[in-house]
Amino acid sequence: DAGITQSPRHKVTETGTPVTLRCHQTENHRYMYWYRQDPGHGLRLIHYSYGVKDTDKGEVSDGYSVSRSKTEDFLLTLESATSSQTSVYFCAISDPGTILQFFGPGTRLTVL
Amino acid sequence: ILNVEQSPQSLHVQEGDSTNFTCSFPSSNFYALHWYRWETAKSPEALFVMTLNGDEKKKGRISATLNTKEGYSYLYIKGSQPEDSATYLCAFHMNTDKLIFGTGTRLQVFP
Numbered sequence: 001d002a003g004i005t006q007s008p009r010h011k012v013t014e015t016g017t018p019v020t021l022r023c024h025q026t027e028n029h030r031y032m033y034w035y036r037q038d039p040g041h042g043l044r045l046i047h048y049s050y051g052v053k054d055t056d057k058g059e060v061s062d063g064y065s066v067s068r069s070k071t072e073d074f075l076l077t078l079e080s081a082t083s084s085q086t087s088v089y090f091c092a093i094s095d096p097g098t099i100l101q102f103f104g105p106g107t108r109l110t111v112l
Numbered sequence: 113i114l115n116v117e118q119s120p121q122s123l124h125v126q127e128g129d130s131t132n133f134t135c136s137f138p139s140s141n142f143y144a145l146h147w148y149r150w151e152t153a154k155s156p157e158a159l160f161v162m163t164l165n166g167d168e169k170k171k172g173r174i175s176a177t178l179n180t181k182e183g184y185s186y187l188y189i190k191g192s193q194p195e196d197s198a199t200y201l202c203a204f205h206m207n208t209d210k211l212i213f214g215t216g217t218r219l220q221v222f223p
Binding site for chain 2: 031035040041042043044045048050056058059090099100101102103104105106
């Protein structure tokens with residue numbers, strides 16, 4: 001398995017609170033991605049990074065921000081969580097040479 | 113808005129049956145087409161990535177074909193087994209860094 005970890009793995013929080021999810025990789029891959037998975041929607045891209053301090057928006061970026069201060073870590077922040085952000089969040093990594101994306105174990109977030 | 117469609121949405125087959133699913137994607141700005149296997153409570157696992165029109169890939173009993181001109185890919189499973197039960201996702205890779213995923217085909221193989 002690719003060396004990707006996500007923390008926390010489960011979180012329950014209340015509407016209006018800030019939440020930060022962490023993705024950590026040991027593969028030194030250049031690209032990192034955050035997806036959310038919801039029934040009927042499959043995987044939807046929130047934000048991605050193509051290098052340290054280089055990030056871009058995906059199709060469902062509203063309400064989320066990201067940061068990548070070092071190659072191995074990609075943080076996803078919900079500034080003020082809403083119930084519509086209840087979801088399972090997956091981090092993925094890839095490298096230009098391999099094209100394939102490798103996924104982390106996921107974080108289940110519940111916003112009450 | 114770019115659309116990646118998979119059909120059928122779900123499929124129930126008996127052990128030993130062969131089956132196939134379809135992924136339709138835009139035929140412009142094509143870079144690659146990915147297939148992933150996603151078991152319940154796990155994370156998606158890469159099966160294949162195909163880049164050239166006419167590409168065929170095989171991994172054990174699972175194979176895939178690619179037609180970039182008409183914008184479709186087929187995934188075949190020969191002699192399905194209960195352990196093949198999973199959701200199979202395809203993803204369209206444009207000539208950017210992003211993938212656009214379909215919603216998947218959920219396969220259930222009964223013993």
